[in-house]
Amino acid sequence: MDVQPQWTPMAFSQSSEDSWTLTHVSGDLFRCPEDESLAHCISEDCRMGAGIAVLFKKKFGGVDELKEQKKISGQCAVLRREGRFVYYLITKKKYCNKPTYDSLRQSLEGMKSHCIKNDVTKISMPRIGCGLDRLKWDRVCEILKDVFEHTDINITVYTLPETTVKKDQPLS
Structure with missing residues (x-):
């Protein structure tokens, strides 16, 4: 199913000395424009065994490259793929842990610097x-x-469109 993104600007304040934007889109993150870098959260152990991280691992590989960077929680690992950067926000020690808002902020600061x-x-x-x-x-x-x-820096946040499946409807 080919889902076209639907653009919905998020509210934010902007001063005259900056031009950042935060936009919310309903659609497939991996169909974003090719000139945009990508970002998502992972753990220090680079497991990427659940959620959207599985798709990042499958599409971009590089687990050994990420591990070689020896990043810890609160930092940001980076791969260069398909002419763009892919950011791996390290927000927790192990895959089974939960991140904190502080570790997320620190990893975002690292991504911003890069x-x-x-x-x-x-x-x-x-x-x-x-x-x-x-x-x-x-x-x-x-x-x-x-x-x-x-x-x-312009950030676009993707969410998958909600679909309704009837009780007896096949999932194919």
């Missing part, structure tokens, strides 16, 4: 930390604003 040094101005991501990790999206949005509001 973006600024490498002229990255577009990042697409899922609702980071809010799936299996169960962080609250309202608080994550505030962290994104705090970290990126004085940059020219």
